[in-house]
Amino acid sequence: MTTLLSPEELEARLRDVGRRRYHSLHPFHKLLHGGELNFGQVQAWALNRYFYQAMIPVKDSSILARMEEPELRRAWRQRIIDHDGDREGEGGIARWLKLTDGLGLDRDYVTSLRGLLPATRFAVEAYVHFVRDKSLLEAIASSLTEMFSPGIIGERVAGMLKNYDFVSKETLAYFDKRLTEAPRDADFALDYVKRNARTPEQQQAAIRALEFKCDVLWVQLDALYFAYVDPAMPYPGAFVPEAARARQEA
Amino acid sequence: MTTLLSPEELEARLRDVGRRRYHSLHPFHKLLHGGELNFGQVQAWALNRYFYQAMIPVKDSSILARMEEPELRRAWRQRIIDHDGDREGEGGIARWLKLTDGLGLDRDYVTSLRGLLPATRFAVEAYVHFVRDKSLLEAIASSLTEMFSPGIIGERVAGMLKNYDFVSKETLAYFDKRLTEAPRDADFALDYVKRNARTPEQQQAAIRALEFKCDVLWVQLDALYFAYVDPAMPYPGAFVPEAARARQEA
Numbered sequence: 202m203t204t205l206l207s208p209e210e211l212e213a214r215l216r217d218v219g220r221r222r223y224h225s226l227h228p229f230h231k232l233l234h235g236g237e238l239n240f241g242q243v244q245a246w247a248l249n250r251y252f253y254q255a256m257i258p259v260k261d262s263s264i265l266a267r268m269e270e271p272e273l274r275r276a277w278r279q280r281i282i283d284h285d286g287d288r289e290g291e292g293g294i295a296r297w298l299k300l301t302d303g304l305g306l307d308r309d310y311v312t313s314l315r316g317l318l319p320a321t322r323f324a325v326e327a328y329v330h331f332v333r334d335k336s337l338l339e340a341i342a343s344s345l346t347e348m349f350s351p352g353i354i355g356e357r358v359a360g361m362l363k364n365y366d367f368v369s370k371e372t373l374a375y376f377d378k379r380l381t382e383a384p385r386d387a388d389f390a391l392d393y394v395k396r397n398a399r400t401p402e403q404q405q406a407a408i409r410a411l412e413f414k415c416d417v418l419w420v421q422l423d424a425l426y427f428a429y430v431d432p433a434m435p436y437p438g439a440f441v442p443e444a445a446r447a448r449q450e451a
Numbered sequence: 452m453t454t455l456l457s458p459e460e461l462e463a464r465l466r467d468v469g470r471r472r473y474h475s476l477h478p479f480h481k482l483l484h485g486g487e488l489n490f491g492q493v494q495a496w497a498l499n500r501y502f503y504q505a506m507i508p509v510k511d512s513s514i515l516a517r518m519e520e521p522e523l524r525r526a527w528r529q530r531i532i533d534h535d536g537d538r539e540g541e542g543g544i545a546r547w548l549k550l551t552d553g554l555g556l557d558r559d560y561v562t563s564l565r566g567l568l569p570a571t572r573f574a575v576e577a578y579v580h581f582v583r584d585k586s587l588l589e590a591i592a593s594s595l596t597e598m599f600s601p602g603i604i605g606e607r608v609a610g611m612l613k614n615y616d617f618v619s620k621e622t623l624a625y626f627d628k629r630l631t632e633a634p635r636d637a638d639f640a641l642d643y644v645k646r647n648a649r650t651p652e653q654q655q656a657a658i659r660a661l662e663f664k665c666d667v668l669w670v671q672l673d674a675l676y677f678a679y680v681d682p683a684m685p686y687p688g689a690f691v692p693e694a695a696r697a698r699q700e701a
Contacts, residue, residue, distance in 0.1 A: 228683055319666035320673065323573040330580055416569035423570065427677045433478055 241442020486614020
């Protein structure tokens with residue numbers, strides 16, 4: 202079972218994780234990209250994913266703090282710069298808030314996290330804790346979902362622009378940037394994992410780390426699907442699209 | 452909004468959290484207790500909840516490690532003794548494994564956690580991290596769901612014995628013990644919270660901690676409901692009742 206793979210075989214195994222488990226396969230994404238969600242459901246997606254976006258530089262700072270070589274830190278710190286920007290209003294988090302603005306969500310409400318689904322919070326925090334508690338190799342390997350993101354982003358932007366009159370090229374600007382940032386980041390991380398996973402155990406740990414990260418993304422969509430697409434029960438305290446609309450109209 | 456409550460008012464607010472958000476209200480529990488789940492669905496419940504049970508003494512050890520007074524530690528350590536027992540085969544975790552045994556689940560498979568739903572893992576780990584990272588007051592307040600457990604346990608044991616021929620008084624022995632342990636533990640924790648939540652902010656934090664814990668329990672049932680009662684999609688790697696049965700028959 203655990204034989205030593207060549208770097209190329211390891212890469213193939215990692216790519217296979219994406220083919221089997223990346224959240225592009227989730228029914229919620231098919232509905233999102235196919236134009237089958239209503240305004241409130243798209244709001245719920247953007248609102249919940251805000252927390253994921255906001256925690257990305259926190260998890261990257263945690264990884265940065267564990268890197269002992271300046272060369273590694275120099276490459277990794279760019280991720281933090283990309284998400285936080287150089288000043289207020291710039292960077293990936295700010296671009297995500299332009300999306301939630303564009304969807305008519307009150308910015309204070311979004312950033313307060315009050316309307317977050319608990320499962321979103323638990324999944325995102327699991328990611329933050331994972332990169333702090335596991336080996337550096339596993340922490341870096343867990344970022345490799347970025348290998349799979351250009352495909353889904355292309356599909357998302359095209360699908361959402363075509364199907365929803367409440368989004369625009371401007372409100373989706375976050376994704377444009379990611380189309381260049383993610384492949385650069387993924388190349389670096391993949392190269393690191395291929396060079397540093399030198400035992401069968403390390404290679405399996407890297408594969409499991411990527412599976413874990415796929416779970417983190419998948420569970421967030423499960424939570425959205427079952428709270429907003431096919432709800433069996435209300436979630437105490439979570440965002441309610443109608444109430445949000447009433448609040449804005451008030 | 453945040454005025455200082457009397458200890459009795461604080462207790463009433465805490466009890467109100469249970470009335471609104473305790474997992475006794477969850478549709479999955481109504482199905483479980485009403486005999487409306489099939490064998491595989493009850494297996495999935497016992498298998499997933501095993502991880503919660505197994506982590507209880509871990510989270511209590513974390514709380515113990517933060518108590519600076521011998522008097523507090525003397526009371527709290529009993530929780531760990533109750534769950535771990537004095538020797539192999541005793542204590543709450545062992546009693547939970549008698550339930551999974553009785554449901555025909557392979558013990559190595561259960562304890563390997565391989566079949567766990569990711570949302571179960573994230574929710575339970577969120578609890579472990581919460582008691583480590585938040586104030587001691589909040590950590591103790593998060594245990595107060597035990598105030599509400601005697602009611603649900605009575606309902607569960609009666610309902611399951613009446614409705615399922617695959618459970619027995621012996622396999623449900625875990626719950627008998629909890630009927631005496633939980634009220635004793637809850638009394639101590641409630642008294643601590645009432646005495647130590649001395650500012651409006653501390654009182655609100657204690658209420659929020661109990662709401663958080665209700666979310667931890669609720670999300671576990673959401674995950675079971677949507678994976679095993681009303682599934683929209685398979686969960687890669689998670690327990691599949693049929694496959695488990697085939698494995699045992701092989």
